[in-house]
Amino acid sequence: MGKREDKIHQTRSRLLSIADRMIAEHGYEEVSVDQIVAACGIAKGTFYNYYESKAALITALSQQHFRQVTDITDTYASKAPVEAMGQYLTEYMQVIKDAGIGLARQWVRYISSAAGNTGKWDQDVSNITSLLEKLIASGSLKKATPVQELAELSMTQLYGAVLTWTILGENFQPVKNIQHVCRDFLPSVLEPYVVAPPYVKAFKSHSCS
Amino acid sequence: MGKREDKIHQTRSRLLSIADRMIAEHGYEEVSVDQIVAACGIAKGTFYNYYESKAALITALSQQHFRQVTDITDTYASKAPVEAMGQYLTEYMQVIKDAGIGLARQWVRYISSAAGNTGKWDQDVSNITSLLEKLIASGSLKKATPVQELAELSMTQLYGAVLTWTILGENFQPVKNIQHVCRDFLPSVLEPYVVAPPYVKAFKSHSCS
Amino acid sequence: MGKREDKIHQTRSRLLSIADRMIAEHGYEEVSVDQIVAACGIAKGTFYNYYESKAALITALSQQHFRQVTDITDTYASKAPVEAMGQYLTEYMQVIKDAGIGLARQWVRYISSAAGNTGKWDQDVSNITSLLEKLIASGSLKKATPVQELAELSMTQLYGAVLTWTILGENFQPVKNIQHVCRDFLPSVLEPYVVAPPYVKAFKSHSCS
Amino acid sequence: MGKREDKIHQTRSRLLSIADRMIAEHGYEEVSVDQIVAACGIAKGTFYNYYESKAALITALSQQHFRQVTDITDTYASKAPVEAMGQYLTEYMQVIKDAGIGLARQWVRYISSAAGNTGKWDQDVSNITSLLEKLIASGSLKKATPVQELAELSMTQLYGAVLTWTILGENFQPVKNIQHVCRDFLPSVLEPYVVAPPYVKAFKSHSCS
DNA sequence: AATGAATGAGAGTTCATTCAT
DNA sequence: TATGAATGAACTCTCATTCAT
Numbered sequence: 079m080g081k082r083e084d085k086i087h088q089t090r091s092r093l094l095s096i097a098d099r100m101i102a103e104h105g106y107e108e109v110s111v112d113q114i115v116a117a118c119g120i121a122k123g124t125f126y127n128y129y130e131s132k133a134a135l136i137t138a139l140s141q142q143h144f145r146q147v148t149d150i151t152d153t154y155a156s157k158a159p160v161e162a163m164g165q166y167l168t169e170y171m172q173v174i175k176d177a178g179i180g181l182a183r184q185w186v187r188y189i190s191s192a193a194g195n196t197g198k199w200d201q202d203v204s205n206i207t208s209l210l211e212k213l214i215a216s217g218s219l220k221k222a223t224p225v226q227e228l229a230e231l232s233m234t235q236l237y238g239a240v241l242t243w244t245i246l247g248e249n250f251q252p253v254k255n256i257q258h259v260c261r262d263f264l265p266s267v268l269e270p271y272v273v274a275p276p277y278v279k280a281f282k283s284h285s286c287s
Numbered sequence: 288m289g290k291r292e293d294k295i296h297q298t299r300s301r302l303l304s305i306a307d308r309m310i311a312e313h314g315y316e317e318v319s320v321d322q323i324v325a326a327c328g329i330a331k332g333t334f335y336n337y338y339e340s341k342a343a344l345i346t347a348l349s350q351q352h353f354r355q356v357t358d359i360t361d362t363y364a365s366k367a368p369v370e371a372m373g374q375y376l377t378e379y380m381q382v383i384k385d386a387g388i389g390l391a392r393q394w395v396r397y398i399s400s401a402a403g404n405t406g407k408w409d410q411d412v413s414n415i416t417s418l419l420e421k422l423i424a425s426g427s428l429k430k431a432t433p434v435q436e437l438a439e440l441s442m443t444q445l446y447g448a449v450l451t452w453t454i455l456g457e458n459f460q461p462v463k464n465i466q467h468v469c470r471d472f473l474p475s476v477l478e479p480y481v482v483a484p485p486y487v488k489a490f491k492s493h494s495c496s
Numbered sequence: 497m498g499k500r501e502d503k504i505h506q507t508r509s510r511l512l513s514i515a516d517r518m519i520a521e522h523g524y525e526e527v528s529v530d531q532i533v534a535a536c537g538i539a540k541g542t543f544y545n546y547y548e549s550k551a552a553l554i555t556a557l558s559q560q561h562f563r564q565v566t567d568i569t570d571t572y573a574s575k576a577p578v579e580a581m582g583q584y585l586t587e588y589m590q591v592i593k594d595a596g597i598g599l600a601r602q603w604v605r606y607i608s609s610a611a612g613n614t615g616k617w618d619q620d621v622s623n624i625t626s627l628l629e630k631l632i633a634s635g636s637l638k639k640a641t642p643v644q645e646l647a648e649l650s651m652t653q654l655y656g657a658v659l660t661w662t663i664l665g666e667n668f669q670p671v672k673n674i675q676h677v678c679r680d681f682l683p684s685v686l687e688p689y690v691v692a693p694p695y696v697k698a699f700k701s702h703s704c705s
Numbered sequence: 706m707g708k709r710e711d712k713i714h715q716t717r718s719r720l721l722s723i724a725d726r727m728i729a730e731h732g733y734e735e736v737s738v739d740q741i742v743a744a745c746g747i748a749k750g751t752f753y754n755y756y757e758s759k760a761a762l763i764t765a766l767s768q769q770h771f772r773q774v775t776d777i778t779d780t781y782a783s784k785a786p787v788e789a790m791g792q793y794l795t796e797y798m799q800v801i802k803d804a805g806i807g808l809a810r811q812w813v814r815y816i817s818s819a820a821g822n823t824g825k826w827d828q829d830v831s832n833i834t835s836l837l838e839k840l841i842a843s844g845s846l847k848k849a850t851p852v853q854e855l856a857e858l859s860m861t862q863l864y865g866a867v868l869t870w871t872i873l874g875e876n877f878q879p880v881k882n883i884q885h886v887c888r889d890f891l892p893s894v895l896e897p898y899v900v901a902p903p904y905v906k907a908f909k910s911h912s913c914s
Numbered sequence: 915a916a917t918g919a920a921t922g923a924g925a926g927t928t929c930a931t932t933c934a935t
Numbered sequence: 936t937a938t939g940a941a942t943g944a945a946c947t948c949t950c951a952t953t954c955a956t
Contacts, residue, residue, distance in 0.1 A: 121942045190395040190453035238447025244399035245408050266475040330917045525734050539938045604817045608871035656865020662817035684893040748921045
């Protein structure tokens with residue numbers, strides 16, 4: 079019947095989602111195993127059947143969350159550069175915000191502490207690079223676009239917004255911040271590399287000759 | 288005679304600065320009251336004569352950081368906007384880099400770890416805001432310049448670069464990164480708000496033909 | 497068909513011998529039911545089908561050790577008492593020494609750690625008792641010999657040498673120690689009970705003049 | 706007034722003696738910190754103000770107990786050799802027995818496990834050596850007495866009795882055992898080295914000439 | 915004002931045992 | 936009979952806080 083398997087899966091799910099919510103809300107250090115198992119309605123020992131330590135849980139949670147933003151750049155490649163970049167970055171930040179400030183703080187601690195957690199950054203930069211290259215391939219960005227530099231600029235800006243969020247908490251709206259940045263400054267930044275659509279081209283070519 | 292008051296003030300001071308250093312080095316949760324009083328050479332009970340709780344000490348610490356105002360923006364106010372901003376941000380990053388990546392990592396842990404350490408950010412933004420306002424006052428930036436937004440943009444970018452540095456270590460040059468960003472993208476960002484000086488105007492109008 | 501019974505018996509056996517080895521190596525408290533069943537390749541619940549508790553297993557183990565009777569005293573019964581005892585004890589110690597000091601240490605921990613591991617001692621004493629009785633039966637020891645006392649004396653001396661070895665390590669030669677004890681003191685100890693053979697008697701009476 | 710010091714000393718005493726009794730009765734592993742502090746009427750944290758770990762307590766206990774048998778050999782030097790040795794060994798064993806079988810087991814585990822706990826053995830042997838030398842100096846033992854060998858023989862016998870006690874528990878009387886050994890076998894062992902008192906000398910010298 | 919022993923709730927973790935499947 | 940997830944009491948140890956001195 080699979081009754082048992084069902085129950086196991088259910089317990090695992092509940093554990094993950096409840097712990098996720100609690101840690102996102104209150105932060106890793108503030109949430110105890112006691113609180114988690116109480117909220118889950120399971121025994122303390124059961125927790126350790128699923129995760130060998132409290133630290134193992136947060137690792138699993140982080141991996142679950144930040145795997146979401148991968149290979150979704152295709153969706154944006156057909157749009158205009160400013161929109162594509164803006165929407166990608168906004169969506170990315172939305173995922174992080176949804177994970178909760180607690181997890182974000184945990185994530186910052188995790189990746190900034192010590193050695194060799196460069197994978198996440200590399201992949202993030204690589205994703206934007208890939209998006210920019212698709213925009214070049216589709217003809218909306220010039221071939222001379224400094225892809226790597228722009229990708230790194232975007233990511234440091236985004237990481238900076240995350241860090242700022244973990245500092246300011248409710249006094250900082252990470253998604254809105256990214257939206258405003260993309261609206262107000264991204265056009266200027268991308269402008270030199272954008273292949274202007276016909277009418278703009280015409281206007282531009284006339285404005286200065 | 289203020290002798291006693293002096294001693295009290297001294298102890299309070301020592302307590303604050305030692306706790307500051309310890310927390311910056313090891314993180315709030317990792318530093319115990321025991322360790323702090325041991326480092327201070329006072330008894331545990333004495334600690335509670337000065338601060339009613341460990342949390343109260345942290346609050347006092349934040350306030351102290353708030354007060355560390357070093358107004359160095361005057362130096363840059365007379366330059367052209369792009370140069371002024373670029374040099375200020377570069378110098379800022381240089382100071383952080385000189386402190387070492389270890390301290391940077393601790394700083395990231397410290398400010399991102401809940402508990403309202405917003406003072407540093409506020410001060411940083413306020414400093415840039417002040418610089419921008421001076422540039423407006425000196426006539427090199429338009430009055431309509433979105434001061435607050437530009438200040439936050441700069442700081443998230445800078446914080447992002449710091450965070451990236453703590454992640455990538457030697458594979459990332461924080462100062463060079465800021466320099467490149469200022470050279471390659473800052474002009475585009477500021478361009479709409481810059482009051483072009485006569486000779487540049489002339490040069491620009493001729494440059495496009 | 498005893499197929500099922502065979503399997504059951506096999507499992508019970510495996511459980512016993514594996515647990516024996518593990519406990520001898522790491523000590524009772526340090527070995528968990530989890531480790532035992534893992535080593536046996538059975539489920540935790542299965543363990544409780546064979547033994548109603550961990551303590552019950554230990555009891556069974558003790559009983560098993562009790563049964564390990566190897567009657568090797570016959571070999572020595574035909575010799576003179578001092579030689580018979582000396583060779584038996586020396587050979588015994590040689591076996592222990594060959595097993596290595598590590599195993600000796602574990603053995604000391606094992607038998608000394610509460611929980612009624614008296615079987616080994618009983619067997620050891622019983623073996624020497626049996627040897628002494630054979631020596632009496634063969635006429636080389638007097639019937640009034642305090643068999644039990646001598647047996648216990650020998651074994652405490654031997655156990656003491658083992659314990660001393662585990663303490664001093666390379667600075668103590670357990671076999672040589674036993675040999676010296678048997679050469680230098682055993683004659684005096686046994687002397688009152690030895691039925692002197694004719695030629696020795698003669699020699700002795702002449703030796704003193 | 707010293708009220709506080711008194712209380713501290715009292716607490717320390719209670720802790721030590723109660724823990725001593727509990728461990729002697731039930732064994733180290735079977736007694737929990739919870740039980741000790743409950744029996745002492747103190748808080749759990751207080752325990753850790755006195756000892757930094759449960760293991761540190763047992764170390765302190767062992768040291769307290771086994772320090773007792775030191776430099777008391779003077780008392781026995783004036784007696785006849787068999788009596789001197791017998792009383793010393795008996796008294797030694799009495800101290801150990803009074804410490805309780807739990808502590809004895811703990812002691813056996815401690816000294817037999819791993820490296821470098823040779824100090825206790827060295828001192829014990831040295832004590833008996835010193836006693837024997839005093840007996841030689843007082844003229845009751847021959848100068849040719851194998852001091853070192855006799856000392857080691859005595860200690861292995863005594864250690865063996867301790868080990869046997871930890872194995873057999875209530876089925877073995879360590880003090881009585883040592884007493885019997887000293888009564889029944891020690892005379893034979895020492896006989897070759899004893900300087901016979903006058904009348905015995907006379908008898909002996911006549912018996913064989 | 916300074917002390918530091920006492921506190922006790924609470925932390926993370928272990929493990930012998932149970933029981934529905 | 937075999938399974939292994941679930942249990943929960945018990946474990947050692949921590950630490951912010953209190954209070955008599």
